[in-house]
Amino acid sequence: MRINLLGPLQVLRGGEGTPVEVGGARLRLLLIRLALDPGRVVTRDRLVDDLWADAPPAEPAGAVQSLVARLRRALGA
Template sequence: MTDVRVELLGPFEVRNPDGAVVEVPGARLRALLAALALEPGRIVTRARLVDWIWGQRPPADEVNALQALVSRLRR
C-alpha cells in the first residue's frame, strides 16, 4: 500500500510519497477519502460512509454505489 498525505484543512489536497499532488476528481470521491482519512487504521462502517457521502439522500442501492466509489478511488 502506498502512503499518501491527505490535507483537509484549507484546500483539499492529496499528495503521493514524493509530495506531488494527486487529483481526486468528484465531490463524492473526495468525501469518501476524507471520511477514511479521519479514521486512520480503523474500520469505518458502510452505514457511516453512506451517511457521510450522501447524507439524508442515500442511493437506492447503497452497497453497489459505495463499492463503485471505492473501486474508483483505488484506481
C-alpha cells in the same frame, strides 16, 4: 501518502510529494471521511450516512463499492 484536509484538499504521493488529483465532490468526501479515521474500520452504513445524508442511493452497497473502486484508481492503489 499525505492527505492535507485544512484548506483545499491536497493529496501527495511518495517521498517527493507528487500531487494526486481526486475529482468529484463525493469522491473527495469519501477520501476525507476515511482519512478522519486512519487505521479503523468505517462501516458501509456510516459511509452511506455521511456521503448521501437524507437521500441514500437505491443500492447503497453497490454505490459505496463503486466509489471505493474509483478512489483506489485515483490514488493509484
